[in-house]
Amino acid sequence: MGNICRSPTAHGVFEQRVKSRHLDQHIFTDSAGTHAYHVDETPDSRSQSTAQHYGVDISKQRAQKVKQNDFETFDYIIAMDSSNYNDLKQSAPKHLQAKIFRFMSFAPNWSDKDVPDPYYGGTNGFDKVFKMIEDASEGLLDYIQNNDIY
Secondary structure, three states, rough: OOOHHHHHHHHHHHHHHHHHHOOOOOOOOOOOOOOOOOOOOOOHHHHHHHHHHHHOOOOOOOOOOOOOOHHHEEEOEEEEOHHHHHHHHHOHHHHHHHHHEEEEHOOOOOOOOOOOOOOOOOOHHHHHHHHHHHHHHHHHHHHHHHOOOO
16 A cells, blocks of 8 residues: 555565576566655565564565556556455456456465555564565465466
């Protein structure tokens, strides 16, 4: 939503997974929020700390809002929860809505439909979110490798 907790974490984790599979010449990763609450701010310190604990540096990212041309530019638009999914569907041109996915639909080890927003919770929430994102990132990358030609 504000691009300071879940999406920068997903951006960092997914980007790291892309590099580990030597696909960084083919796959570009970025993140943005559906609202402009925190534009140009760094990720939440708790997100940064949790990511760093797991070996992912997200400190150089800056929050931004989804732009209309993102629907044309990117092959996949990934939503962290149902609210953001619906916002993205409403914002996207009709012919590009098939590019929008729920992130957790790629997480085979979780039954949760949404990645919960850890902003108002304790540190445990950030850890759980990180683990959910790791699983969904692996699943998304598998999906891309099985369905796209570079």
